[in-house]
Structures are given as C-alpha cells and as structure tokens.
Amino acid sequence: MQPRRLRDFGHRVGRLEPGTRNAITDVAGVRVGQTTVTDDSMGIYSGVTAIVPTSLTEAEARVLPAGLHVGNGYGKFVGATQVMELGELETPVLLTSTLSTFRVADSLLSWLLDRARQPIVSVNPVVGEVNDGWLSTGDPRPVTADHVYAALDGAGAEVEMGNVGGGTGACALGFKAGIGTASRRVELRDREATVGVLVQANMGGDLRLLGRTITPESLGSRRAGPFSERGSCVVVVALDIACSALQLSRIAARGVFALGRVGASYSHGSGDYGMAFSAVHSDSPTTLTSIELNIVFAAVLESVEEAVIDSLLAARTIRTPKGREAVALPYEVLRP
Numbered sequence: 001m002q003p004r005r006l007r008d009f010g011h012r013v014g015r016l017e018p019g020t021r022n023a024i025t026d027v028a029g030v031r032v033g034q035t036t037v038t039d040d041s042m043g044i045y046s047g048v049t050a051i052v053p054t055s056l057t058e059a060e061a062r063v064l065p066a067g068l069h070v071g072n073g074y075g076k077f078v079g080a081t082q083v084m085e086l087g088e089l090e091t092p093v094l095l096t097s098t099l100s101t102f103r104v105a106d107s108l109l110s111w112l113l114d115r116a117r118q119p120i121v122s123v124n125p126v127v128g129e130v131n132d133g134w135l136s137t138g139d140p141r142p143v144t145a146d147h148v149y150a151a152l153d154g155a156g157a158e159v160e161m162g163n164v165g166g167g168t169g170a171c172a173l174g175f176k177a178g179i180g181t182a183s184r185r186v187e188l189r190d191r192e193a194t195v196g197v198l199v200q201a202n203m204g205g206d207l208r209l210l211g212r213t214i215t216p217e218s219l220g221s222r223r224a225g226p227f228s229e230r231g232s233c234v235v236v237v238a239l240d241i242a243c244s245a246l247q248l249s250r251i252a253a254r255g256v257f258a259l260g261r262v263g264a265s266y267s268h269g270s271g272d273y274g275m276a277f278s279a280v281h282s283d284s285p286t287t288l289t290s291i292e293l294n295i296v297f298a299a300v301l302e303s304v305e306e307a308v309i310d311s312l313l314a315a316r317t318i319r320t321p322k323g324r325e326a327v328a329l330p331y332e333v334l335r336p
Helices: 080-086 098-115 145-153 245-262 290-314
Strands: 030-039 044-053 064-073 093-097 126-130 179-187 192-200 207-209 212-214 233-239 271-278
Touching (some): 030 145, 044 098, 064 245, 093 145, 179 290
Parallel strands (some): 093 126
Antiparallel strands (some): 064 271
16 A cells, blocks of 8 residues: 555645655755665564765766754764765765664765776765664664665655665654655745755654644554664755755754654654755855745755654554564544
8 A cells, every 4th residue: 555644634734835746856856765675584674765966976976065963963974074074965875774884885985986987085975874773683784785786776756755775674753664755845035946855763752743742652552662762863955055064054953953843852862963965066055045044944844844754654563573563653643
C-alpha cells in the first residue's frame, strides 16, 4: 500500500504552499538516492540516503554556499568543521547509521575520485548519521561501498519516506520513523523561490500532532527507542537562492528549532544537526532582507514539522528477532 501523508487526511502545516512533490527535490538541481539494507533474520535495518546537488557532479563542478548549525554535538558529522569555517559544500550529502559513517565517507570519496576529470588533492566529504543501534542489532556496519554507489548513481526526483535509506532503523518520538521530506514555495522581492527539506528523524520526546500529545503508551503500544533517548536527527535544507553562508547557517538553525514543534526532547545523547545549502552557485550571493529571511525561516519551520510527521506516517512497524518492536504511527490518529 502506498504510504499516506498528512495532507492526504485533509490536514496541513502552516500557511505556505508546498512545491509540486512536497519534497526537497522541488528545489531545482537537487536529487535524492537511497539504498536500504535489511535482513529480518539477522536484525539488520540500515542504509544510506544521498542528497545530490547536480551542479556538484557536472564537468565544471563548483562549490555551493552552505551553513551548518549544531543543536547538540553528540554525533558524527563528517566534514562539519570545514563547512562551518568556509561556508562551502563540495560534495553530495550522505546520511547513514552511526558506525557506517566512516565507511560511507570513504566510499563517497572513492565515488568522487572515480568520476574526477582532474586530479583531486583535497575534498571535504559530508556525511551525517543517526544511531539506529536500538533497532538494528545485527551487523553494526552493514553499509558497503556498493550501497553508497547505488544511492549516488540512482539519485532522482522521487523521494521515498519512512523505512528507507539512512532512516531504515530510525525511531522518533516513541514510534517507528525514518526519512521525511517536504517543501514550500516563497515569494521574495523579485521572484518565487523554493525551500525544500529532508529529515532523518531519530529523536526522543513525545509527539505533538494537531494540537495534542500522542504517545505510544496512550495508544496501547510499547515505546520504541532506547530508554536513555540516545538518537540523533539530521535536517538538510536546500534552497534555489544563492544566499551567503552566514544567512544559510541561520536558516540551518531553524531546521533544528523546528524539531521542537513536533515534540523533540533534544536529550544529552542526541546529535541534532541542521545543514542548509544553496543549490545554485553564484560569485555574488544574494543578501536576503529581514522580511525575506522571516519568510524563509517560516518555510523551514513548516517543512520540517510536516516532514517529521510524514516520516512517521510512511514508516512501517518493525519487530526484531530480539523481541524489540517499533510501532508505526497509526493513520487513525488523523481521522475525525
């Protein structure tokens, strides 16, 4: 059965209109590829998600402006310091599970070297992660170079959600979660622009939905995720506006702030990261006015909230060989 989204039930988040797909790929020049790695008999639920700005894979590839915000640094975000220092993105952004992070980063580097037209002497691969070890208790590093290549080479306009890619073993707000995405169209001074987000949702807290708090316990289910609320959540924001790195870092922060709208607890053991990048290169980045920034901030807040909810709705219940259970959010909570 095709996973349903919040809007399929007549609900919406905020006032802004979504893009055509209501996905990060509504931003021109952004593609997403995912490889899902599962083995029910061994309890493996993992994978990799690749967010690919096409301008970085072209013959005249150039860096893109980017910004990073660390809400809580209990995580492994490869490439973070250079993004923060230089305000530049050189590679696709890959998302995976904690102990696969470094193999994924190495595989991304190999993929870049294989396709380079000129010798590469330095490059900054960017890889984020969430800890899915509560659910995925089999091989702690199941993601291989082949999985990474498949995600990068298969990147397209459609974005699967829920138990896919880097969100395969993720749990959020007590429920089975995973990958979620959404977008918003915004009116700026002289043009219409698009803001898109992709969320790898894997955090503790209690779900806030449609003005009420919904917990697994209130629905007669067991809570998914570790008792200590170790998790992590990565929010990636893409824009078709050539903003400055400083403004992008402020936009990235709103991606982390938005998690509070759905009930994230920002616990000690959760690495909460927001990254924003412009999908278009410019030697003269646009400086958004305060009014325009407020509009973009609103677009990020709305999109992230909706993306997290849709990640829960798209997820499927998983029961592991060791008896752990991550229950998907039932559609019934959205029906009148």
